[in-house]
Amino acid sequence: MGPLIPDGTIPMEWDSIIAILIGIVFGFILEASGFSSSRKLAGVFYGYDFAVLKVFFTAAAVSVIGIYYMDYLGYLDITQLYVHPTYIWAAIIGGVIMGIGFVAGGFCPGTSLCAVAIGKLDAWVYVIGIMIGVFLFSELYTFIEPIYNGYFLGNITLIDSFDWNPYWFIFIFAIIAIVAFVASDFIRKRVKKVFY
């Protein structure tokens, strides 16, 4: 039955429209859950608010369980899902830069736009920073290109690269998520309260 777009149930032409609708809902929920506040987002690094960790861990665990149940029942073909390609060094370096930007600025690219939408000035500064970064990247592209396009490992997943059993992996992942939630609550209670 699924996935709906690669299978042709929904024509490709609807891609952009569906993307816009999902984007609106995604942005609304980000804002509604307080993700447009840089203090809340940065809280995960200082130990006074773990909403980011909880939200993303829950999202990953719930969706992966849902996808595998749907695959098991034949509603979805996992092999047809798009897997993002891995350029290993580009991913590592990009991850480090993104992490530094996250701690320093208190936003990630998506939430910064959310915060711009509600008129946060620090988000404006952050987005201008992104634009400068994009400009520098484009200007230096010839130097960066070997890393950007190199070390290509294909569209791999953890299951492919380590030959793990996906079902056990998901089970262990769910347990890790719960442990992380409990541990983060424990830390939060120990850390001095910050009001924001």
Place this chain on the structure above:
Amino acid sequence: MMVKKRTAKILALRYKIMAAILIMLAGGLVLLPKYEKSEGIPAEQLLSNIISLERYVSSDQISDKLINQDPSFILIDVRDEDSYTKYTLPNAINIPLKNLLDETFESFLNQDQFDVVFFSNDNFYADQAWAICNRLEYKNLHVLKGGINKWFATIINPQEPDENMPSEAFELYTTRKAASMFYGVVYPDQVTSNTPIKITPKQIITVKKKKKTAEGGC
């Protein structure tokens, strides 16, 4: 009052309950009995490919393409190596049926830049190769109708039409005769220097296209 207290008691446990549900669902995936999923294309799709008119190409079409040096297709000889070295079509690549799934040949079959045309002595082995590649969801697969036998009967050794046949038959005969001369057949009424055309088999370089899709992020 009692009811409120009881709901409050349950609500206090809500995170624990949700955590338990999450673990139970994930554990369910591990415990579910596993079954082997059928791979490849569904039977209906295969049937519709089989009855598709695009499946066969005629020897005349192939001959025409060869003479015009059409670069859009590759001929694949699925007979064994001995037959291949004895006689094959110009420019054909030998992939014996038993080696069809060898990794070295995958780049010839699994690509979408060229039309793949299978042939054997008749349709039989070529059809089998076609069906297997279809199951693997390779694209642009065709079979030379009648195989090499038909190729000989029509192109290399065309039947001279009778006097009372329509003019199209004569036109077809002239075309085929000209084509056969292209492939090195000498007719008594022709004086030609018989130099068979040697065309080196083309190498396929598949370029991995980067998929353009929306990228994720938070």
